[in-house]
Ligand SMILES: NCCCCCC(=O)NO
């Protein structure tokens with residue numbers, strides 16, 4: 001299987017994450033990529049290729065122009081204000097405040113465009129986010145041209161990024177950008193299947209009122225799991241998009257057998273509505289030893305997941321999302337991809 005990866009993803013070297021009430025070294029570390037690349041090499045999965053630069057048009061097709069401009073200009077503006085250290089939002093247009101006006105203050109803009117406080121903005125974030133969407137687009141283009149499956153080793157991840165909000169370690173929604181590109185290239189309907197432990201709130205929000213992208217997510221119950229405020233089973237789409245969103249929230253420690261039953265339901269829907277392409281938001285934080293998650297996948301379960309996805313019989317693009325058990329992330333990712341290939 002062809003892998004795409006950009007060294008530019010190392011441009012983001014954040015040093016702070018708000019975790020509970022302390023600032024910690026971010027769980028989403030550059031080391032994650034090195035471990036996955038080593039595992040790909042060791043497994044002989046296939047070539048690793050740098051992506052082309054696809055420019056900003058594919059980003060503008062999904063994200064708000066003001067948001068893109070905010071991310072592009074933030075760090076120089078933050079430094080010009082004499083701010084030292086990384087930027088973490090501390091005020092939001094929360095429910096009792098207005099969100100129809102964007103403040104002039106940089107701190108005000110920071111909260112306006114953020115959905116969560118754990119994710120800092122730092123030097124190189126915008127450049128890494130651009131490289132990550134290029135990685136996703138390169139994987140999509142490869143599958144489009146060859147019909148072969150591909151893997152976009154995306155960093156930073158993307159599925160929490162909404163039209164005009166960053167958070168959950170995400171800035172541009174790589175899966176949404178790839179899905180839109182697939183439609184632009186002629187696919188009639190695309191499925192985005194999100195297997196990350198956390199609900200892909202951004203991907204859902206972007207396509208919620210559309211019927212050309214079917215979004216299905218299996219994730220930790222938002223009653224007790226980030227992002228908390230989206231991902232319930234009663235969210236099934238709106239307007240033309242009614243029936244084109246499917247959420248399968250599950251309790252902490254849900255047995256993998258139950259998780260696989262939810263997967264069957266999602267795949268049955270994908271087959272029923274005749275999706276022509278499958279984009280998998282591949283978060284391996286469903287691993288039993290993930291430090292910030294509470295599902296129970298073993299390495300063999302990841303292999304079984306890959307096998308089952310192959311049986312869906314669709315052109316498939318895998319895009320890296322979460323996964324923070326750094327020592328195991330490589331074997332877990334490769335187990336999915338090799339399981340897929342062995343069956344494909
Ligand atoms: N406490 C913040 C949790 C961020 C979750 C990031 C992630 O893995 N999303 O898929």
Ligand SMILES: [Zn+2]
Pocket residue numbers: 196197198283285321322323
């Ligand atoms: Zn996650």
